Amino acid sequence: MVTAACPNVISVQLGPNNMASEDICELADSLAKTRVGGGELSFKGKTLKLNTAEDAENVIQEIKEYEGLQALRLEGNTVGVEAAKAIAKALENKSDLKRCHWSDMFTGRLRSEIPPALISLGEALMRAGAQLTELDLSDNAFGPDGVRGFEALLKSLACFTLQELKLNNCGMGIGGGKILATALIECHRKSSLLGKPLALKVFVAGRNRLENDGATALADAFRLIGTLEEVHMPQNGITHPGITALAEAFKSNPLMKVINLNDNTFTDKGGIAMAEALKTLRQVEHINFGDCLVRSKGALAIASALKGGLHKLKELNLSFCEIKRDAALTLAESVEDKSELERLDLNGNNFGEEGCEHIQEILDGFNMASVLGSLSDDEGDDDEEDEADNDEEEEDEEEEEEGEEDDDEEEDNEDDEERGDDEEEDEEKVELSKKIPEPESPPTAAPLPPVDASIFLSFPSPEKLLRMGPKRSTIGAQTDVTDTEKVVQAFIQISSVYRDEQAVKTAVEETVDCLMKKAFGSSVFQADMFVTSLLVRMGLLKSEDKIKPVLHLYGPLLTLNHVVQQDYFQKSLAPVLLAFISKPNVALESQPLARHTLLQTLHKL
Structure with a gap:
């Protein structure tokens, strides 16, 4: 028995022989009264499909009738271009509007539809003379072009009063980050001319693939603004050059309270740069550098910053950062005077059993044992620090090599010109007189062991799948398609290694094709049950059985996008998936781009 996890507490029974229709959970509640007080009008989670002005008639009427509208919630619906224009018309006289909660409101839309919809809504706010304090466009997979959709709004009088800008999970990329940064800088310039410069307090842009160039561009804007209190930019592929730029920008924002850069890549250089910034900040309460590869040198620098300040610190997350025992002990000692500290997360590092115990003893001595988070995922104490540092130095040298190459060539040319013929002959004689032994050839690496289907399925990885070569077809051949759960499990394991790299992507698609052709081609394969079980595994359906859902849906969603387009796939299953x-x-919501891609395909089917 499976129950759909729908809003509005609606239950759906999906057995092996009956499929859900497209209107599952759709408009389950009537609009009725959506006013929630405080000047807020909410359509949140109504799952409304607003394609035309007629579709949006009830929404428009509610907006028109609401006197003193200050906040409008449109999250969890899907708004088309024509509907957006009609809603925008209703907003043109709402001058009191301050907060636009417009996240996740373009589900299933083509990316090309989003910019014109945003332009219409933005122009309406400008005509109304609204003065926004909060703009939330998170979880809308609009990409770089989508930023163009609200660029004019950000530069206008309507955003001179903006305090909170939330753009989480929007797929902006480097290009979108640069456009956004330019718009913020222009907004600050124009508002400064009126004597009230932009005083942005909260900036959220996690999971946007900003990388170094996007982060550096935004850092320029942050440095200029100078009023930030919270910055959330996790999972953006930022390495130490971008981290260093952000650290420098934070120094110009003395009111900073929350810094969340989780799951980027600091390395030692980024950690040291950020520690220097922390030394200048007096109001910081929450620091999240988890999964940032801060390493021991970075951790020691942060410990130094802790000893000298950060007396209001409530939370410090340095989990899974490859920090060794000695550095961790210094960190633990550095929080002795942090009376407001509520949580210290050092899990997933390299302390070893004795190191974990020593850390606990130190904190216990300060009567702070309760603040230490679990250390259950500690990777153990080892001697790999030198190797890790060497690897990092090699990476840094490679990054610097290109920038220094031209200078080195010029210096070499100058040296050659200064050197006379006699000096060159003398040097040649000296070189010939030296008896330098030939360097030993490095030992040949041992060949990697072969990978078969059982090895891959036990511990899936992109490398293993590639090493299998043509033998990848044996994964499908050895899967019992009469057992639906085994097919689902194999699908999940294959799709989990999906990457955007063409070689890996092709390998995943070829492998899953072998599996699903065999399954759909079998007369005993229960396709309905397969879809039901897959949705459960993806966390989209609730089951009476305690089944742990997949943590990351990027691979499964894009692999499924490939499968539904193949001839072997039963197109009658598409409405279930779409629902x-x-x-x-x-x-x-954590994978807006993959979700958007799949929805586009399903709508076409």
């Missing part, structure tokens, strides 16, 4: 992929869901 559940289009519903609001936390797991799906």
